[in-house]
Amino acid sequence: MKDNLQATPSSFCEDIDKVITKIDSITQELMMIKEDWSSDIQKQNAVPLQPASSSTALPSTGKDSTMVGFDERLLHIIDELTKDESNLRILPIVGMGGIGKTTLAQNAFNHPYIANHFDERIWCTISQKYNVQEILQGLLNDGKVQENNETLAKLGERLHKKLFGRRYLIVMDDMWNIKAWDELSLFFPNNGNRSRVMMTTRMSEVVVSLGCHDPYLMSLLNEEESWNLFCEKAFGQKECSYPELEEIGKEITKACRGLPLGIVAIAGLLANSNMQQQYWESIAENVNSFANSQDNDHCLNILSLSYNYLPLHLKACFLYMSVLLEDYQIKVSELVQIWIGEGFIKSVRGKILEDIANGYLEDLVARNLILIGERTVCGEIRSCSIHDLLRDLCLREFDKKHFVRNLKVRWDIRWKYLYRKVCFMCCESENRLVNIDLPKVFVGMLSASVVSISICDAYRFEYPNFAKLRLAKLMDDCGGAEMLEPTKLRCLFLKDYSYSGFQSSSLHLLWNLKSLFVELSNNRDSPSVLPTEIWEMPQLRCLKFRNALLPDPTATQGSTILENLHTLSGILNFRCTKEVVERIPNLKKLEVEYYSIKSEKCSGYCLENLAYLHKLASLTLSITTFTWKRLPSYEMLDLGAGDHMYIAFPDSLKELHLGGGRIPWENVTVIGSLPNLEVLKLWFNTFDGPEWNPEEGQFSRLKALYICGSDLVWWRAESTHFPNLETLFLIGMAHLKEVPSEIGDIATLRSIYLERCSESATLSAKQIEAEQHSNGNELEVHAHWRNPQRWGLTLYPVLFLVRLTRALDHEGISFPKQKFLY
Structure with a gap:
């Protein structure tokens, strides 16, 4: 007993991880048993479906399968199927x-055309659970007597x-993994006859396993296609028969966000209505709920398949996406810090939690459950x-699992269960909870194991259950942060928050805090x-501020090492002393600005310690x-002003x-x-001088180069100076004579973006594009020319970047936001 009582915290955590892993394994096994049992019941009560059909029994293309808005896609698929390529070819649609x-x-x-092109056409549906023998029997539907004992x-x-x-x-319709292909492809001969x-498939990993480099990626419909x-x-018909319903109809269509399933479900519901404007x-007002209603369970069932197929460790991460507002890009x-703060990410020896969480996200994207908003130049997901239909599905699953109560959607339902989490959704514009009886809410919270607040004025109410708080997001200077019981807080967001209201005297009580995001209402x-x-909070992983000074640790604070800290941003005049650097040994991302420094103090920032x-x-x-x-040494730079300031x-x-x-x-x-x-990324006035002569052997791995506001x-x-360059951005280069033709x-260059550059530089880039196209290369040049001097580039860099970003967004160009504090 004593040995158990004297166990170290680390060994206790390891034991807890083992228990959690065992529970997850048992839960997964129970879910599989439940699915098998449900499947057996369905088979007993349903007429058996034929798993495959040959050319003598083709899949139906009745009215429900009309290809409205798909004309160009259909022509593309037909072209791919009939290409003059003799070997057997696989075409995945993802x-x-x-x-x-x-x-x-x-x-x-x-x-x-396809019917005449192929001698034999066979359709088989694979689905999540399939029987190879039944599929083969369906593929062999040739009129011969089938022997049940045939191997x-x-x-x-x-x-x-x-x-x-x-x-x-x-x-092969509805493929969920590569196993079905491995078992069936053995019997598909490569006749060399196209x-x-x-x-x-919904699963991008199927395409990767097949080794296909050119799958057809299905995109959401645009507004015109959706309306048609x-x-x-x-x-x-292709036009609206009721002019008074056209405007509201387009609003409904837009709310479906280009997903054909949702459009068809809503349109089918309205087709049987009395065509009254009030009903429409x-x-x-709530398109997604109607599309996923119990009366229209076909839509819900199709979307649920993807959720049901998720491994257990991804389900919580996916369900949590419904906490976001509709159409919100996070x-x-x-998101990664929220998942970590909520305890959704399992630790793996030798890997940091952020990398594991990013792997979870990539997996959900590969399953086509999460939409990518923007990627970085290096291909990482930025947002x-x-x-919305999947979000509505998540909210329903929340209620079934008693996992969370989203009060903005379900505030009027009684608290019948001990919910694992409680999530408040507030109206940001009004900074208040909508239509919620707060006293009743907090009584219900007393039985919840975890309270997750994403929010506002709810903080003004003090209840003992706040001690269970894990995640808090405080919007629009709500005040009342001091009301929080801090000991269980994992992740804290303070947006537009008055710093005077944040009690630093109690900050040390946040000993479980992992992430702190503070956007203070101030300036440089x-x-x-x-x-x-x-400096005394060893659990910290991410610190993001805006225009804040972080003092050195005091001599009385010991030598706590922030081993988990990997992100530190928004800091002014950060001192990289040896003692500070030693306290953040695993830092991966640093964003700092040096502003209004007196020249006699510049050497004290110790940037050489970077x-x-x-x-x-x-x-x-x-x-x-x-x-x-300039220094004779190439190992560091000298920032000179009275005293010297070096950086390495x-x-x-x-x-x-x-x-x-x-x-x-x-x-x-x-x-x-x-x-x-x-x-x-070299922003305004980073480098000076009219000429740049790069040297051989430099920038050996550089993929993206940005030069903005230079007098080059x-x-x-x-x-050979940039052997692996993929993307080049030139912005506000008013004096640049030309883009080097070389x-x-x-070989790796894919795109060149020019914005507000000289006319001669723009023309030279277009000439490079023409030359590369004539050589069979696919280099793209996006050029938007206007006189940079008329935009006040030197005097008003902030205005320039705002206009620049809006211009590129208008042209459909994804332009990564710059991170400097100008």
Whole structure:
């Protein structure tokens, strides 16, 4: 007993992890037993479905399968199926549930041109649970008597003989994993006569396992395509039959966000209505709930398949996406910290939780359950969202699992169960909870195991259950943060929050805090000083501020090492002393600005110690005071002003953002020699001088280069200077004579973006594009020319970037937001 009582906290945590893993395993096994039992019951009560059909019994393409809005996609599929490529080829169609994969495949399968092109066409539906023997028997539906005891080998041999020497098309609909292909493809002969296998799947990993490099990725319908599909299903024609309903009809269609399944479900509901405007308006108020209603369970069942197929560790992460407001794009950096704060991420030895969480996200994206909003130049997901119909599905699953109570949607339902979580959704514009009887809510909270607040004025009510709080998001300077019982807090968001209301004296009580996001209502001229207690919080993983000063740890605070801290951003005049660097040894992302520094104190910032942050992958550094000087050494830069200020970069850097300083171009070799650098962003006045002559052997791994607001005139670069460059951004280059023609010869270069550059530079880029196209390369040049001097580039960089971003967004160009605090 004593040994047990004396167990260390780390061994206790390991024991808890083992117990959790065992519970998860048992739960997963019980779920499988339940699914098998339900499947057996359904088989006993239902007429058996034929798992495959041949050309003698083709899949139906009745009115419900009309390809409205899919014309171009259908032509593309037909073209791919009939290409002059002799070997057996696989064509996967990939997309989320309800996006129209099966409908597209059916219409291609039954198209007269395809019917004449192939000697044999066979359709088989695989689904999550399949029987290889039944599928083979369906594929062999040739009128011969089937023997139930016929082996798989015998059935496969017969299928091979049936297909041998014939040009065939096999459609494998609703593939969920590669196993079905591995078991069936053995019997598909490669006749060398342009035979094809077409697949539909929600799982991107199926495509990866197949080794297909050119799958057809189904995208959501645009507004015009959505409206055409809606009219066809609601009115039976391509135009609206009721002019008074057209406006509200387009609102309903827009709310479906381009998902054909939702459009068809709503249109089918309205087609049977009395076509009264008042009824249509009631539908428009809550489109997703009507589409997923119990009366229209077909839509819900299709979407539920993807959720039911999720492994247990992904279900909680996916369900939590419904906490987001409709159409909301969340930053991945915030989402990851929320998942970690809620305890959804399982630890794996040798990996940090953030990397594991990002893997979870990539898995959900690969399953077409989460929509990508924006990616970084290096391909990482920057922001994401969830389709509204899937969000509504999550809310229903929440209620069934008693996992969470979303009060904005379900405030009027009594608290019948002990909910695992309670989530408040507030109206941001009014900063209040909507239509909620708060006293009753808090009585109900007393029985909840975890309270998750995402919110506002609810903080003004003090209840003992706040001690169970894990996640808090405080919006629009709500006040009352001091009301929180802090000991269980994991993740805290304070937006537009008055710092005077945040009690630093109690900050040390947040000993479980993992992430802190604070956007203070101030500016650089009056920065807030953060409490030194931050240096005593070893659980911290992510610290994000705006215009804040972080003092050095005091001598009385011991030597706590923040081993988990990997992100630190929004800090002004950060001192990288040896003692500070030693306390943050695992930092991966650092964003700092040096502003209004007195020259006699510049050496005290010790930026040369950045080289000792051996895990630092991303650095954003803005210096708005001094001019950089050239050093004979290529190991560090000298920022001179009275006293000297040096800076050195660690070899681990993959992404570097620099702003200000006017560094001589010849000194760029200090950066070019970084062995792992992939992204380099040089913002206003980073480098100075009319000419840049890059050197051989530099920028060996650079994938993306941004140059903004430079006085560069001659850039004498060759393809060997940037051997792996993929994307080039040139912004506000008013004096640049031309883009070096040799840049176009870089084999990896995919795109060049020019915005507000000189006319001669723009024309030279277009010439590079034309030359590359004539050589069969697919280089794209996006050029938007306007005189930068008329935009006040030198005097008003903030206005310029705002206009620039809006212009690129208007043109449909995804332009990564810059991170500097100008």
